[in-house]
Amino acid sequence: MNPQVKAVEYAVRGPIVLKAGEIELELQRGIKKPFTEVIRANIGDAQAMGQQPITFLRQVMALCTYPNLLDSPSFPEDAKKRARHILQACGGNSLGSYSASQGVNCIREDVAAYITRRDGGVPADPDNIYLTTGASDGISTILKILVSGGGKSRTGVMIPIPQYPLYSAVISELDAIQVNYYLDEENCWALNVNELRRALREAKDHSDPKVLCIINPGNPTGQVQSRKCIEDVIHFAWEEKLFLLADEVYQDNVYSPDCRFHSFKKVLYEMGPEYSSNVELASFHSTSKGYMGECGYRGGYMEVINLHPEIKGQLVKLLSVRLCPPVSGQAAMDIVVNPPVPGEESFEQFSREKESVLGNLAKKAKLTEDMFNQVPGIQCNPLQGAMYAFPRIFIPAKAVEAAQAHKMAPDMFYCMKLLEETGICVVPGSGFGQREGTYHFRMTILPPVEKLKTVLQKVKDFHIKFLEKYA
C-alpha cells in the first residue's frame, strides 16, 4: 500500500463523520437517543441543510440537459438564451460530449469577463482560465505540478494554521513538506507577515519552500483579509519568489459591514508591473459556496497569472489524462459568472433569492458569534466571512486526561461527546491545526435560523454540563 496515501488525513469527513453515520443508522433502526436527528454541521453543504437552489441556475441547467424544453413556454427567455449560449459551444451541442481539457471555450471567456468586472477592469485572459472539478481538483492539480525533489530539496508548501485539511491531505499525498504559519487568534485570525517570515526561515533548514497558500475569506476561521494585509503577502511572495495560491472560494461570503473581499489578482495588478509581471499566482473559485451552494455539480475554475508557458503545457497535458471536468459543473459555473442582469426577465427573482441567502448567512454569522460568546469557556472571533464558526473552547484538565485514556485528542473527545449527547456533528480543531494547548471546533452556520438557534442552545447546554462534569 502506498505510504503517502496512508499518511493522508481529512478531518471534515473523518472518524467523527463516520460515527455520525452510524448514529443515523441506529436512529433509523429505532434505537433511542437523547435526540431525534443528527445535524451535520461538519461540512459546508448548504442545500443539504435546506437552502433552495437558485431558480435561474437550475432552469438553465434543465434546458441544457433536455433541450426539448427550449420550446417550452414555462421557461424564461433569458434562461433559454444562456442555455443556447452554453450548448452552441459544446461538441454536438450536448452536455454529454467531452469538452476541451481546459474547459469549454465560451465558459472560460465568461469567467474571464466576470473576473474583469469583479476586479474593476483589471483584464483577465481566457487562456489563463482552467475549469475544474470543484476547487479541490484545481488546488491539488496545481500542487501536483509544483512539487518536486527529495531530502532537503523536498518542496515546502506554506499553509495557514488553522487550515482547510485539503491542503495537508494533498501535501501528504505528494510527499511534500507542510510549512505551518499561524494565524493570530487574538487579532481576529489575521495573517501577520512576520509570522510568514518566521515560518519560511525555519522551513528553509529542511525543505525548499516554493508555494504560499492563502485562504481568504478564511476556512475554518472566517476572517476577511484587509487590502493592506494582501499587499504585504504579495510583497513577501515577490521578495521570496514564492508561488501564491489564493483560495478565494468564499469571495461572495462576506458579512461584516467593515470588511470587503479584495482579490489577490486585483491587488497584484494595482501594486504595479514589478509585481504583476513577476509574481506567480493561482486563484480558485467554485460553484459550491457563495449564495448558490451547488456542491454536487463539482464546478470550479482557477485563474493562473505568470505561469511559465512550459508549465502551462504540462498542466494541460496532466488535465487531459482525466479528459475534462464534468460539463454540467462547467455549465453551472457559467451561470454563476453570467447571472441575469438588470432588464432581463429573471433579474428580479434572481436578486431576491441571492440576497435572501446572503442576508440570512450574515444574520446567522452574527447570531453564532454572539451566542458562543455568552457561554463561559467558549470564545468566538467575529465571523467576517465564509460559512463557519471556529470557536475556542476551554477543556478542563480532567477531560484532557479522560481523552488521553481514550487515545483521543481532547477536542476530538469533546466533539464525540457532543455528537453522542446532542446529535450535533462538528469537526475538532485538531483536524485543521491549532496552537498547541488550544482547542476549537468548526461548525457551519448553514442550518436555517430557528434550527441554528436550537443547535447553539444545545451546544451551550452541553458545554456547561461538560465543564461541570470534568471540573
Place this chain on the structure above:
Amino acid sequence: MNPQVKAVEYAVRGPIVLKAGEIELELQRGIKKPFTEVIRANIGDAQAMGQQPITFLRQVMALCTYPNLLDSPSFPEDAKKRARHILQACGGNSLGSYSASQGVNCIREDVAAYITRRDGGVPADPDNIYLTTGASDGISTILKILVSGGGKSRTGVMIPIPQYPLYSAVISELDAIQVNYYLDEENCWALNVNELRRALREAKDHSDPKVLCIINPGNPTGQVQSRKCIEDVIHFAWEEKLFLLADEVYQDNVYSPDCRFHSFKKVLYEMGPEYSSNVELASFHSTSKGYMGECGYRGGYMEVINLHPEIKGQLVKLLSVRLCPPVSGQAAMDIVVNPPVPGEESFEQFSREKESVLGNLAKKAKLTEDMFNQVPGIQCNPLQGAMYAFPRIFIPAKAVEAAQAHKMAPDMFYCMKLLEETGICVVPGSGFGQREGTYHFRMTILPPVEKLKTVLQKVKDFHIKFLEKYA
C-alpha cells in the same frame, strides 16, 4: 516542477489533437485547406459525433435538475419515478448537495442490482461499489492506493500493449514500473497467458509486480475476450497473487455475432470459492461509452472484490479528500443501470433508441474492417467490440526516413500528414504502444454511417498516395 508529471504522456489528447485545434482555427479564419472540416476520430466522444442522447436518461436528469418539472404533464411517469427515487436519496433532495464520498447509497444499491442481473445472479454488495468521476478516476485512485516502494521494490503494473494511455500516464505519475505484455495481433489481438508469464518473469528482475490490468473489450484493439481466456487470466492472477484490474467500460459494445461479454466478476465466482474468496479484483464501468455515450457527465463506478478492509478504509479516506464524484454523473449512472423495463411507459422508445445506436455501431464496425482490408498496406483485425479500429499500416522506408528527419515517430508522421491533407484526426499507434517495427493508428467508428464511409474512402486515397510518394 514535478518530474513525474513531466514524464506523463497522453496521446489521445496529445500533439496531433493540438494540431487539429490549430487547423480548425485556421479554417474558421477562412484559410483554404483541401477540406472544409476537421473530423475528430481521435476520441470516443459519441455525442460530439452527432449521436443523440437517450431520451429517457435526459428526461430523468432534467427532472432531477429542476424538480418543478415533476408536475409537468410532458414527462412520462416512469421518468418521474426514477427522478424521485434519486432525489429522495440526496441531501436536501437536491443534486446540489455533496453525496457520501463513496457515492449516493441508493445508486450504489442500483448498481449492485444491475451487476447481479448482468452476471446471472452472482451477488454484488453495495458496500463494494464506489461511484467515480468517470472510469478514469476510479482506475487512477485504485492504482494510487496499490503503488508503493522504491528501487527494486517499486510496484510493477502489468498492462496490455497496445493499451489505453490512461494506464501509462497514471503509472508515470505514480512513479511505478510499467510492465508490458503484448496482445497477439496475428490472433485478433488475443491475450495469451504465456505472454503474461514472460512479462512477469522479466519484470521481477527490476520491480515488484503487483497489479494486472485487463481491458475487455479492448481499447484500442477492439477484441472481446473468450471465457476460456478470462479463466486463464484469473488462474494466473491467483497463482501469482496479482491484483486484477478489469476495465470493462465497453461491456455493452460487443458486435461480432460469435463474441459475448463475460465479466471478470462472474467468471471469478463460477471458478469456485478458492478463486472467488482470494483473487482481488476491481472492475470499472462508465456512463461515457455503451449506447448512452454520456462522456460529459463524468459518471462511473467501480466494484471491488476481496479488497482488504484496511485498504477499503484508506480508499474511502482518499476519496473523501475530493468530497464526492459529481452527483449529476452519479444520477446518470443510476439511469444506465436502472433503465425502463417492459411494461413501463418509456420502455419501447428506450429500446428503440438503444438498439439503433448499438445496431449502427455493429454495422460501422463491419464496414470499417472491410474497407480497411481492401486497402493495400492496411490490415485490420475484426472490430469485435468497443468503438475503435486499430489497423496496422505499412510505412515505406523512405517515409520512415522522412519522419526521422522531422524527429517524429513514423506513425505520428503518417497521422500528421493524414490530418493536414484530409482533416481526419486519428491517434498514432505509438501513443498506445505496439511491437517494435509495426505501425498503427486508432480511429473511432463514431461518425454517422455516410460520413464514416467518406472518412474511410479519404483514408484509403491518402494511404495509396502516401505509398506512392514514399515508394
